[in-house]
Amino acid sequence: MKLSLGPLQYYWPRLTTFDFYEAMAQTAVDRVYLGEVTCSRRNELRLSDWLDIAALLRDAGKDVVLSTMVLLESGSDVSAMRKITAQTxxxxxxxxxxxxxxxxxxxxxxxxxxLNIYNAPTLQWMASLGAHRWVAPLEMPRSDLALMQQARPDGLQTEVFAHGRLPLAFSARCFTARHGNLPKDDCQFRCMEHPDGLLLKTRESADFLVLNGIQTQSARMHSLIDAWNELLALGVDSVRISPQAQHTADVIALYDSVRRGALSGEQARDALLPLLPGGEDCNGYWHGQPGMQRITPAPALAA
Structure with missing residues (x-):
């Protein structure tokens, strides 16, 4: 099973971003997704910059994928998307x-x-359009994924989001700008002040959500590091790790340790928790429960 590094969801300074991907080139990750997927106002890097980073990673032996934005709101957004899809x-x-x-x-x-691929006919239709890999919806439980895998067309690979804050929703409004009493069109790029997003708490001071510009994320870090054997049993081809401001290389190393059998999933999770913003993880969606919950996997039966 391959390790993928998902697209950067946050807004980091230009040099920070370049330094980050230079470091990622030295990790055990097999595939890297690049590009701005959250907000078109985040313009520290242009397409030419992303292509330079892509070339660097390809030279380091990584498979590179350019990701398009999720929510297109203007003609310039459409134009940027077309430039990405036009390059070969x-x-x-x-x-x-x-x-x-x-x-x-x-x-x-x-x-x-x-892309809201929740059933077998949609998956088969997407494959007929030319998809050769699909990334399962973030809230899809393992039981539903098992059914999708049974109906998966030949040659179509499956990738599962296995680590990171879950991008739950996108809006035309910018919540980070609103937090600073700024209009979206004059946000002063406040997202850059929050390299892992802006934590939102309940009135009882419990971590609830994370605001990331127009994106709303889970407060806890989703992690399937101790579900590796389940992912293998389901025939998953790759797992996705989402970048975080600190310790991404260490996170990748832990997933790679599980892949190589050097650590058990439980041992890797114990080492992972101190590396997470907030120090807590969740996996509820994987078990068909509310996403913010943490479900302890059932112990494997002895042979």
Whole structure:
């Protein structure tokens, strides 16, 4: 099973972003997704910059995929998406149906996690349009994924979001700007002040959600590091790790340790928790429960 590094969801300074991917080139990750997927106002890096990073990672032996934005709100957003789908040097992850339309009958593509692929007919239709890999919806439980795997067309790979804050929703409004009493069109790029998003608490001071511009995320870090054997049994081809501001390389190393059998899932999770923003994880969706819950996997039966 391969390790994928998902697209950067946050807004980091230009040099920080370049330094981050130079470090990622030295990790055990097999595939890296690149590009701005959250907000078109985040313009520290242009497409030419992302292509430079893509070339660096490819030279380091990584498979590289360019991801399109999830929510297109303007003509310039559509134009940026078309430039990504028009280039032929790197594979493309389509995160909205406009991107899919631009890739149909052109070349194989990755069907991103926000395309709402929840049943077998939709999965088969997406494969007929040219998808050769799909990323399961973030809230899909393992029981539903098992059914999807049974109906999966030949040659279609499955990727599962296994680590990171879950991107739960997107809105035309910018919540980070609103928090600073700023209009969206004059946000002063406040997202850059929150490299792992802006934590939102309940009135009882419990961690609830994370605001990331127009995106709403889970407060807890979703992790399936101790479900590795379940993922293998389901025939999953790759798992996705989402970048975080600190310790991403260490997180990748722990998942790789489980992959190589150097650590058990339980041992890796114990080592993972101190590396997480907030120090807590969740896996409720995987078990068909509320996503913020943490469910302890049942122990494996002795042979």
């Amino acid at each position: 040097d790197f594979e493309v992850e389509a995160n909205d149906m406009g991107a899919v339309q631009n890739l149909v009958n052109q070349r194989p593509f990755v069907a991103g996690p926000h």
